[in-house]
Amino acid sequence: AQSVTQLGSHVSVSEGALVLLRCNYSSSVPPYLFWYVQYPNQGLQLLLKYTSAATLVKGINGFEAEFKKSETSFHLTKPSAHMSDAAEYFCAGILTGGGNKLTFGTGTQLKVEL
Amino acid sequence: EAGVTQFPSHSVIEKGQTVTLRCDPISGHDNLYWYRRVMGKEIKFLLHFVKESKQDESGMPNNRFLAERTGGTYSTLKVQPAELEDSGVYFCASGMDRGWQYFGPGTRLTVT
Numbered sequence: 001a002q003s004v005t006q007l008g009s010h011v012s013v014s015e016g017a018l019v020l021l022r023c024n025y026s027s028s029v030p031p032y033l034f035w036y037v038q039y040p041n042q043g044l045q046l047l048l049k050y051t052s053a054a055t056l057v058k059g060i061n062g063f064e065a066e067f068k069k070s071e072t073s074f075h076l077t078k079p080s081a082h083m084s085d086a087a088e089y090f091c092a093g094i095l096t097g098g099g100n101k102l103t104f105g106t107g108t109q110l111k112v113e114l
Numbered sequence: 115e116a117g118v119t120q121f122p123s124h125s126v127i128e129k130g131q132t133v134t135l136r137c138d139p140i141s142g143h144d145n146l147y148w149y150r151r152v153m154g155k156e157i158k159f160l161l162h163f164v165k166e167s168k169q170d171e172s173g174m175p176n177n178r179f180l181a182e183r184t185g186g187t188y189s190t191l192k193v194q195p196a197e198l199e200d201s202g203v204y205f206c207a208s209g210m211d212r213g214w215q216y217f218g219p220g221t222r223l224t225v226t
Contacts, residue, residue: 032212032213034213042219043118043217043218043220044157044207051213090157099162099169100145100147101147101159101162102157103159104149104157104158105156106155
């Protein structure tokens with residue numbers, strides 16, 4: 001079955017350290033892929049989107065993600081974590097045969113420590 | 115420009131009661147989606163409207179759930195009668211094109 005998988009339900013980094021959140025997809029053709037962030041008591045905010053154009057996608061708040069077809073991955077990175085990055089991050093995709101619906105990973109809670 | 119709004123933000127009801135959730139999409143967005151996240155699980159698709167028509171309702175769990183979108187504007191999601199397993203956060207999203215989905219803050223439903 002086609003799916004989106006996020007490795008690590010909880011990730012902890014030090015402030016200023018690299019943030020790496022992992023996402024892999026399973027789809028017969030390269031899908032549209034997204035990263036969303038949910039801050040406490042808020043809705044889902046779109047961070048960035050891949051739609052088969054550039055494989056390196058830049059998003060808001062200094063985040064970027066690289067689409068790697070050979071690895072079926074779309075990992076999210078940020079060079080230097082800030083305390084305000086603490087939130088839950090969701091990888092999602094519009095997969096083959098899925099119409100317009102988003103298929104989500106289980107989410108990764110990012111904790112940023114001093 | 116106003117974002118997607120949802121009402122209420124929280125709802126606590128007893129098993130067997132009825133609850134209606136409302137979503138107001140961004141003005142001009144023909145596509146409206148409902149998703150749900152139950153505790154500890156991933157966010158799951160419920161259904162998709164294009165204007166007032168149901169494009170895809172493959173994610174609706176059972177016939178206790180009824181979604182409507184009158185006039186292609188706001189949408190309601192009614193749960194009748196509610197069961198304990200219906201507890202979770204219900205998200206609404208809207209968009210103009212395939213792929214762009216803007217989410218509302220969600221409605222947290224607790225069934226006791």
